[in-house]
Amino acid sequence: MSLTVQNLTRRFGQTEVLRGIDLEVKSGELVALLGPSGSGKTTLLKIIAGLDWPDAGRLVVGGEDWLDKKAQERRTGFVFQHYALFPHMKVRDNIAFGLTVMDRAHRPAPATIAKKVEELLHFLQIPHLADRYPAELSGGQRQRVALGRALAIDPAVLLLDEPFGALDAQVRRDLRRWLREVHDKAGTTTIFVTHDQEEAFELADRVVVMGAGLIEQIGSADQIYDHPASPFVARFLGLTVEIPVTMRAGRAEAAGLDTSALPRRAMADGPATLFLRPADITLLPSPEGAFRVTEIATTGALLRLRMEGPADCQAEAELPRRAAPALSLGQTVTLRPEVGHIFPGSPTPAQPAPAPAPVSLIKESSR
Ligand SMILES: Nc1ncnc2c1ncn2[C@@H]1O[C@H](COP(=O)(O)OP(=O)(O)OP(=O)(O)O)[C@@H](O)[C@H]1O
Ligand SMILES: [Mg+2]
Structure with a gap:
């Protein structure tokens, strides 16, 4: 489904963490949100998922106003950097989880759930892991399972918050390619958060560069690499x-x-x-x-x-x-x-030094 964010703002106390975000994601598109730590990437994802609320702005998905909906009604799949799978559940039960907790009116029959999980295990190339517990998996395997769990509910939007952030470089590269394949087959509208430029460029259809609560540039990897729009983007790249x-x-x-x-x-x-x-x-x-x-x-x-x-x-x-x-x-x-x-302009705009008070004035005022 397509997703539109309009003039979204979010403040924590005095700090404006999102300062008017405008973003359009097309149906089936994979967009990477790229930005330094603290730029507001997770906050934006949480607002889309319904885990946090903006102070102002709009969020429309598939033509529906999502700010009117609770998190459970939005059908988002979310994968976090350290997404704890349920340790006491086997992989297949972890993947089935989102379906088993649906309200009765929407919950598929147990046999349908089992079939869906089986399909997903094959789709994600992890059928051999089905009966293991999370403690028996590598970090990369856990993130594949976490993605399976997020995809099981056929999400309208898939939100991935640095899902490979804790893994080593080679595993990250493998998972990146795997994720791109999975995305192309499943066709789910996806927002992928990372602060790794190479990861964003290799994976995404379009890259959104965020800095301090604002979008600095949106474009293809080549456009951004060849034509950074601002000194901020240039430095970041x-x-x-x-x-x-x-x-x-x-x-x-x-x-x-x-x-x-x-x-x-x-x-x-x-x-x-x-x-x-x-x-x-x-x-x-x-x-x-x-x-x-x-x-x-x-x-x-x-x-x-x-x-x-x-x-x-x-x-x-x-x-x-x-x-x-x-x-x-x-x-x-x-x-x-x-x-x-x-x-x-000059590299660091010259800060006008505070003019020292004229000596005579100090003398006068201290009298
Ligand atoms: N619940 C909260 N209360 C107060 N401040 C918050 C809260 N959540 C986030 N912030 C602040 O908002 C800013 C943006 O945080 P956010 O987690 O969205 O950044 P990020 O881009 O995801 O960073 P990172 O790459 O480190 O994950 C930070 O300065 C953070 O301290
Ligand atoms: Mg974050």
């Missing part, structure tokens, strides 16, 4: 090097910077900030270079360098160790960005 530049005739200029590889921008002349990924910077050793290497570390395959430039500008570069030019501490270099994004 790993463009962590920020260099103050001056725009002149569409080119970014700064001491120690060779921007010849960057295309011209249709931007007004004036101060701007160049955002770069450490891996997108080529270092050109040069006696006249305005950046000085202050730190060199190796991760094995990569060399990570820190540099200091004019006006305390810090930069970081990452290059394959084998391809790295012979660099040493204290050496001066010119930075050549291969790809970058430019936003108008």
Whole structure:
């Protein structure tokens, strides 16, 4: 079913945790909510599930106003990061749970429930686990069962809150692919929360980047990666090097910077900030270079360098160790960005320092 969120706000005391969220999810779409810790992702999911309520805004699913409905009436499937399965129930009973507790009018007959569970076990590729208890499963297997439990009720919307967050990287990658297959076959409208960019990009039809209670950008993985809409999105996507530049005739200029590889921008002349990924910077050793290497570390395959430039500008570069030019501490270099994004304005807006009270005034008032 399609889902529409309109101007949703939620406040806890003085803190505005959701500050006007607008979101449309198409029927059968898999959307990833990507954002740093505390940006409001779980709060938004809870409101959709009916486990929390907004201060204002609308939530419409399949044409129905869901804010009028209790959690039990909404038919959402929810999987949490550490979703505790019922420890005293076998896998098959855990999956059947949502069906067995339905009110009498909707509850399927026991034989129908058993058949449904059997189908799900096969669909999720876990029939061999059916008679185990949760304690006898790996973390990845538990999350598959948790998804089975969420899917058993044929949810209108499937809500997944960092379901693979506690698992190691390889298992996460396997489960990601498995989930995408399951989603494509089941066709359930799905919202997947993560703070892992790679996970969001690989899994989702569209990615919604959230920051501090607001949606910063919505788009396909490529759109967001290639065209971050704001400095916030740029930083979040790993463009962590920020260099103050001056725009002149569409080119970014700064001491120690060779921007010849960057295309011209249709931007007004004036101060701007160049955002770069450490891996997108080529270092050109040069006696006249305005950046000085202050730190060199190796991760094995990569060399990570820190540099200091004019006006305390810090930069970081990452290059394959084998391809790295012979660099040493204290050496001066010119930075050549291969790809970058430019936003108008200075990197950290200069905070006007509080003007000290004139001495004469202090003397006068203390009299
Ligand atoms: N019941 C509550 N009472 C007070 N503040 C809350 C409550 N629930 C959440 N918050 C606050 O709301 C903000 C958003 O929390 P939320 O759990 O939605 O973030 P999140 O994006 O899911 O973060 P994470 O990635 O860490 O799970 C946080 O600052 C949190 O402290
Ligand atoms: Mg959360």
